[in-house]
Amino acid sequence: MPKVECNHCHLSFDDEIMIKENDLRFCCNGCQNVHHILKSDGLESFYEKLGNKKIAPPLEISNNDLDKFDSQNFLDNYTTFTKDGFLQIDLILEGIHCAACVWLNEKVLYDTKGVFEANINFTTNKAKIIFNPEVIKLSQIILKIRSIGYNAYAYDSSIADIEANKAKQDYFIRMMVAVVCTMNIMMLSVAKYTGFFTGMSNEVKQMIHFAEFILTTPVLFFSGWVFYKGAYFGLKNKIVSMDLAVSTGATLTYTYSMAVLFHITRGESYFDSVAMIITFVLVGKYLEVIGKKSAVDTLDKIKSTIPLEATVIKNGEKKVLALNSVKVGDIIEIKTGEKVAVDGKITFGSASFDESSLTGESLPVYKKEGDNVYSGTINLDSLVHFEVTKDFKNSTFSSIVTLLEDSLNSKPKIQSLANKISRKFSATILTIAFITFLVWYFLGLDLGFYFDGINQFERSFMVAVSVIIIACPCALALATPMASLVGISQLAKKSLLFKEAKFIETIANATTVIFDKTGTLTKGELxxxxxxxxxxxxxxxxxxxxxxxxxxxxxxxxxxxxxxxxxxxxxxxxxxxxxxxxxxxxxxxxxxxxxxxxxxxxxxxxxxxxxxxxxxxxxxxxxxxxxxxxxxxDDIKDDAKELIDYLKKEQVEVIMLTGDNKYVASKVANNLKIEKFYSSQTPTSKANYIKELKNSGKIVVMVGDGVNDSVALASSDVSIAMGNSADVSLSVSDIVLLNSKLKALKDAFVISKKTYKHIKQNLIFSLVYNAVTIPLAMLGYVIPLFAALSMSLSSLIVILNSLRIKKGLK
Missing domain, CATH: 3.40.1110.10 (Calcium-transporting ATPase, cytoplasmic domain N)
Known part of the structure; x- marks a missing residue:
């Protein structure tokens, strides 16, 4: 029976089972329906982008579950409101095979009325969609995705963690295969290079070459698959990445060694170099993963302390409900030793609570009727009931985790410069390597010490490969994010919540810090x-x-x-x-x-x-x-003087703005030796003063609490709110001091400055490393093996230097 290709998915099937339509053939009704949808929507160019690639036929999915996507419970759990009042949801798309699939889904969604944004990550298949719920329902968006042969379900961070662990395990297996094979290749190399000096028959030499070929092949094509995959996705997105440089250098060396093995050309094989290149770089990348893991351990610990359920009292009966089912106004019972699941106000009983997970304060806090309790804290000694004031999604602990996750994904401004350099780095290196090969080959250069005794083509080829391998865009790309991750994790340990990592850079370069008085420099306990x-x-x-x-x-x-x-x-x-x-x-x-x-x-x-x-x-x-x-x-906080003295020592200007009268203001300012202060300030006058400072070129940090500080906080370059601030102040602030201690604010400056210093060290090292090693490789003083080792070590140095941020922090 002849095979016929489906005009949609390009898979081949028996002719008799195909659905015939004029000159078109479809393997199923799904492919036929999708083809008509694309044609009617003017999206037939999808097939041009798809080319000859094959995709799976459209998924056969029942639409009986669409109602759940519009249920209030589902929307509460998986959607958030944007600043403009629209809904945002993260979806995982099933059935994505290539860039054409991404283009098609984005195009269809953007052309859908009511959808304002649809961005799909090709690597993770995660789609960020923003839509107007008054114009289109979420179920209609899901149905639209399904109508073109794909499926979508809500992104769940726990599922993402499982997938991340699988990826890490896969990385480890590939690395171990590379290490085991390379160790055996090294033993064969000892015999080969010993025979090179003492004499070895061609038959024995050929056997060693063949054994190295057998051991190198899985290293390159199994362990090294991650580099080929990275290079492929990079090229699909028009990016020349470090993965392309590594895979290109290793493949060229492997191909040349194959030619020597099968007598296509004369010379020495370099299978050992191929294996070691892949192994060294793979070990470096695995250490990078381990380094990042240690940096986000703080976030994992925080997430692990969130309770999963709560005991709700309704009509005199107690029921254990999942947190997503707990609503504002419900009465929750908390027994001794249990963790508070959501924020609330005590309605019955009194108890001491351990709030160290939020504030870092080890002493218990006594709470009675009318007092607020916060999610993530622990009831130490008595049974209490409290009324829920915030659902799980908006509770203190959940908000902290969300903000921490966002901050770990954000980028300081200095990273944009590094990204621009590293983006073009690999393409530049490949060009330099090609020019190096031409110069060496056609000019007959013989400058290198390591390439004596081999023919001109082989010499030129190996020098070019060394140039490709030794260049390290990964060290440059790691310089900022690695240090930022370590810095953010250390700040979190100090009860400092940075909403974005970019504020590390701003804090480090701040010229002026403005303080409110009551509740900020003073205890606020009048x-x-x-x-x-x-x-x-x-x-x-x-x-x-x-x-x-x-x-x-x-x-x-x-x-x-x-x-x-x-x-x-x-x-x-x-x-x-x-x-x-x-x-x-x-x-x-x-x-x-x-x-x-x-x-x-x-x-x-x-x-x-x-x-x-x-x-x-x-x-x-x-x-x-x-x-x-x-x-x-109002007494001055015990650690206020230490903070003010530190800022002055760092040449940071300190100013106090307060709504209090001049007598009270002068008393506090004199005790803390603050030379510049202004009393009887309104929220508007505070904000205007900050704007004047910014217009004069100052980088201004505002520290305050209370509703009256919200305007001033919003006007500064970086706004810092105390943990006991009013909700509106917390919402406009960039940094939150969870324990309201000024010692933590000093830590914010110390860690931010240290992190920024290490970012600059990493960038300088990366640039100097490449400036020194690339010319050496071009001159022929580095063999591919040493180039791979050098490149991996450069990345490792960046990682270890970033981890040094932890050193000396108490």
Missing amino acids: SIVNATYFDKNEKNLSLLFSLVDSSNHPISQSIKKYLQENITYQKLFLENIKNIEAKGLSASFEDLEILGGNIELLKEFGIEFEFTTNNSLYIFAINKKVVAIFELE
Whole structure:
């Protein structure tokens, strides 16, 4: 029975089973349907891009499961909202075989109404898709992908980890095959080179050549397959990579040795060099993988502590539910020794919690009814119930893991320069190697020490191969990401959450650091040193309590705590509560106008009042009459002086901006020896001041907490928020101090500067290495074996230098 090729997948089948349509033949209904879809959508150029390559027929998939993609539970688990309010999802595409498949899926998705972005990674088959849920459903996107013969399912990091471990195991097996074969080749080489000097018959020499050929073949084509694969994918994407340089050098040497073995040409075989080239480079790449693994161990440890389920109390019954099923408002029970699964507020009981996984603080933190508990912390001593305030996806621990993963994938600015150089590096080296061969061969050069006694072609050929092998774009490509990975992991250990690795470079080059005062340089735990009441009745005190209870500002919270311990009150429902920037709050109750804040607030509402103090001041007024005055004192953080002294030593300008009065501001500034400070600042004035500094060429870092700092944080080059900051401050910040300790902020500068220093060392070493070794290879002073060893060592030096970032860090 004659075989006929399918016009879609290009696979051959018996003619009688083919579906005939005019001059076209299809192996199945799937191929026929896909062909018509491509034709109707004007995508027939897919076949031009596919060429003669064969692909699998379209996957036969039931569409009965489409409803699950639109369920709220699925969307909550696998999608996120972009800044523009659209949905983003990561999908794994099944059935991708080549670049043409990637092009087809991207083209179809981009042409689909409601889809704004569709980027597919050819190597991982991972697709990032952004779409408007009001225009198109996710199920419709999945159906569109399936209609052209592919399948898609949601990306799951746990599945990705399994695949990564499989890839690592595969790498190890290939490396061990190379090592075992190369060790045997080396023993044969000892005999061959001994015979070269002492005399050896051609028959014995031929046997050794043949044995080396047998052992080298699996090294090149099994162990070295990773280089061929990398070179292939690189060329498909129009990139000349290091893999192409290695595979080209090894293949040329192997081919030449084959010609010698089978008497096509005269000379010496270099099978041993081929095996050692592949083995040395493979060992170097495996060490690179191990180095990266050690750098991300911190992230793995964090992820491993996340609980998988929680005990939910509903209608008096307890049920153990998966975290994805836990919703805001549910009541969770946590027993002694259990980990908190999601963020919440205690509704019953009290207990001590170990928060070291979040803050690094080893001392337990006592929590009672009304206090917040955070995911990833451990209940140490008593049973408690708490109401869920954030679902698992948005909980503290989950957010930290997500941000850490994003930071490990991000790149500092300096890496763009290295990427531009390494991108063109391999192509340049291949060109130099070809020119070197021509010069040596046609000019009859004989400059090298190692190539005596061989013919001119062989000499020229081996010099060119040495040039290809010794050049090391991988050291250049590793210089920045390896150091960044180590730096990010060390920062995470210090309870520092960098949202992107690029901020390492910015912190290292910062010229100015601006501090907020309350809660940043000071503890934010204000104590009442004096309370004066002018009209102390229960209603006035209840109004006062209700007003401070509506604010998260440290002064309001301190007064609230003081009132709870010292007066009798009832909580009232206030209306028209407004936050007056850097001044205080206004509200109303029935026919009463209520004010609480500083003297500037009173002036704004036309109340004349004078009061002089060196402490922070909170004035409470009803209907323009002052009812109570509170003087508060805030202690400076124990590690603030150490941080300020360190920054000054590093020639970094320190400035304090605060909304407090000049007396309080000057007291803190004098104690910390901060020469430049500005008091009575509004959020807008803080932001404008930062913009002025940036316009003058300064690289500005802003450190703050609280809602009033959010505008200033967003205006700086790098914004740093304390871990106890308001949610809005955390959302606009680039770096989060999880334990709110200024010692951690000093660590941020120390580690960032050290990491940036090592990045520059790596880049300088890589450039100097190539500048020195390539000319030596061109002059014939390096054989391919030493070239491979040298290249691997250069990569190893970059990795070890990056790991030195850990040295000296406590």
